[in-house]
Amino acid sequence: MSDDKRNVTDILNEWEKEATPRRESITPQEAVDMLNSLLKLDASAIPALTDHRVQCNEALAEHPTVQVGRATTWRKARPDLSLSEDAQHTVGLVGLLNGFFGMNEQGMGPIGALYQDVCDTCHEELNRPEDKGIKLGETCPRCNEGTVVIGPLVGFKNTWADQAG
Numbered sequence: 001m002s003d004d005k006r007n008v009t010d011i012l013n014e015w016e017k018e019a020t021p022r023r024e025s026i027t028p029q030e031a032v033d034m035l036n037s038l039l040k041l042d043a044s045a046i047p048a049l050t051d052h053r054v055q056c057n058e059a060l061a062e063h064p065t066v067q068v069g070r071a072t073t074w075r076k077a078r079p080d081l082s083l084s085e086d087a088q089h090t091v092g093l094v095g096l097l098n099g100f101f102g103m104n105e106q107g108m109g110p111i112g113a114l115y116q117d118v119c120d121t122c123h124e125e126l127n128r129p130e131d132k133g134i135k136l137g138e139t140c141p142r143c144n145e146g147t148v149v150i151g152p153l154v155g156f157k158n159t160w161a162d163q164a165g
């Protein structure tokens with residue numbers, strides 16, 4: 001080995017000592033914790049990434065663990081987020097990340113994105129204990145006029161941990 005090559009190796013070894021520990025594996029909970037810490041770091045970029053959907057083809061839609069949605073459902077749920085009119089299937093960040101972990105018996109990946117339900121008329125956040133179980137599209141229990149719609153992303157949770165506990 002030439003002196004030049006040894007020098008490069010020495011430099012790389014020094015970098016490695018200073019670098020954060022590398023990981024060879026990650027649990028669903030660690031992935032969720034990481035996403036939540038990133039959301040705290042940037043409450044604008046992470047929701048935008050999480051809400052983003054791109055058109056995908058039939059082959060990806062049929063992948064056994066990556067979660068791919070129907071474009072029609074997405075357009076209905078989030079008309080505020082534009083999606084190409086000819087899109088049939090859509091995939092987003094969480095669907096892709098869930099693909100790394102596989103699915104449980106219910107066909108669910110472990111990472112869930114939590115959204116705050118809000119009223120489209122009085123704009124109240126429906127996050128009180130008595131609001132638990134409220135469904136999208138129902139009449140707002142505050143003003144009795146508006147409709148419950150998806151509000152802002154508030155965090156991520158490990159849905160598999162919920163089932164175990």
Ligand SMILES: [Zn+2]
Pocket residue numbers: 119120121122123124140141142143144145146147
């Ligand atoms: Zn309302």
